[in-house]
Amino acid sequence: MTVQFTRNVDRRRFLQMAGAAGASGLLPLPGSIRRALAADAAPLASAVIAGKSDKMIVHNAKLGVMETPLDLLRDHPFTPKEILYNRLHFPIDLNGGWVATTAPASTETTRDWTILVSGLVQRPKTIKVSDLAKMDQVKRISVMQCAGNGRSYYWAKGKTAGSGWKHGGMGNLTWEGVPLMPLLKSLELGPDPSVTFLSANGKDVPPVVGGADLIKSYHLAAPQLQNAILALKMNGEPIPTVHGGPVRLIIPGFYGNMNIKWLTDLMLMDRENPSALMQKTYRMPFEPVEPGKFTTQDMTQQNTVPTYGFAIMSVVFAPLAGETVKAGNVDLKGVAWNDGVVPVTEVRVSVDQGRSWIAAEIDSSDGPTAWQHWQTRVALSAGAHEVWVRATDAWGRSQPMDGLTTWNPGGWDWHGVDRVAFQVA
């Protein structure tokens, strides 16, 4: 409706100005467009996604890829929509750019939205979002993180394709919605005994005919699915459109691309979806690989596994790299997180390049899939210092001391021990 209104206003203005055609024989632009193009050509986040803070670091405007500087990220226990990282898989201007905003979907869009549940089942069903909203809602507090978060640190060993994320491709969020697995059961779909995978697809479509769609498949035995919800709210509000509203599949502990936005299809299948965005990317090799010796084209279901759950990780929020703090007792703080299967049980900190380690206090009051806030206090004298942090989970899984050991051609899964250099004065 707005579009129609805009068009007519500008048509009028356009006709007014048309009489002033220049010697070139070209008609002038409507005045309002002329204002738009006077905007700075630098990729400002708010020009890419309406409602985003211009402090965001834009990695790819056409795909709406942006990350959060850590000095913003650390200020909020729950990451506000204005500064939450984003990554789309198809151009943000497709179909009128309807997703390019942090505003929620319109009432009409939400009312009319349906999810088709089908696949190898006897009775496919359609679910209305408006019906989901009437069901009992549960809350999940979980980390959302891009599988490429930290990719730029791999580049010390060898370049990879993809955006140069630092640590800001993540956030801590609350989600509210309807539990997935009980819902599937209640639909009485009559699944075939061969069903082993759930696949999910959203409303976004590739920009070229025959292009790969973003369809993700999860083994039904994955423990994280027991915690999954069809989410309608993020941080207490209807989900911002760019982050998947009106309905997004949220699987706490799984990397961002697995949490399908604008959910339209759930399919019970006997295998992973063949989409190239499932089979040719977002996969980690089982064995260590070297740059140029193993490429994304060498990836198969036999030698790689999809990037499902987060690799256990911790980062330093204070001090940040390059900051100067006062000599004496220095507070060291940050967050840790894990894959949604078992909790982080230990966070250790070193201020002497790993020769000795101090156990940090862990605040896990938001639950095991949320940020685990760690902190400790260390006496430091004036000079240059470095803090290292390393998390370990209940199964004894930890972070590699040298993150480069998991170098891989897509640059996924960075979870090396975070090392932050700062000054004490």
Add this chain to the structure above:
Amino acid sequence: MLAAAAIAWLSGPAAAEAAGITLPPGPGANLVYARCQTCHDLQYIVDAKGLLPAQWKSTLAGMKDYGLTISPADEATILAYLTTYLGPNPPPAAASSPASGATRMAGAATSGRHVFEENCSGCHGPEGAGQAGIYPALAGNADLAKDAGLPARVVLFGLTGPIEAGGASYTGTMPPFGHLGDADIAAVVNYVRSAWGNAAGAGSVDAKAIAALRAHPLTSSDVHKYRAALLSPPPR
């Protein structure tokens, strides 16, 4: 009301597309500009500078998996460009490398037909017939006659569907071709407006007119709105 409209224009997504990331000049760069911006902007390519040849080869193969359709010859040209100019050992940039715009300006006008065949025929067809539902026909396309500024801006800044043309709808994405020189763009605009029996309407454009349009970059969303404003029937 006008203010509301202006805000609507300003809030168009991806204003940064107009930022115009520049590739190192070299043979094949034009194909990268033409083929790679349908799905992502050039930042991805610039960020991947330093990939080993096997990695570039794999990356380009991956793009075909994701939907890129390309002739073997064009693929080889793009791969040679990427591995040479964005590989681990790129040739040193030419001393006093002229701004690409200057290079473009200096070139004598190529024939419009030649520019069309090299850059446009892949999607719009050698005879301008387009592809149903995706890329509109240029032959017999009456919209071209209304204002040369329309095809000129579409070529310079790109256009993403859906659009209506000749009573049919098209959903394709046209990347910006602003890397082409002003004279070449003027030539191809004049060509498509007069070829295949098209009636060019009000006059032809020259390089100077293209340069004037280039000086005020638009986003593809702005072009979409401008096109709608130009072509929509006047309000009653």
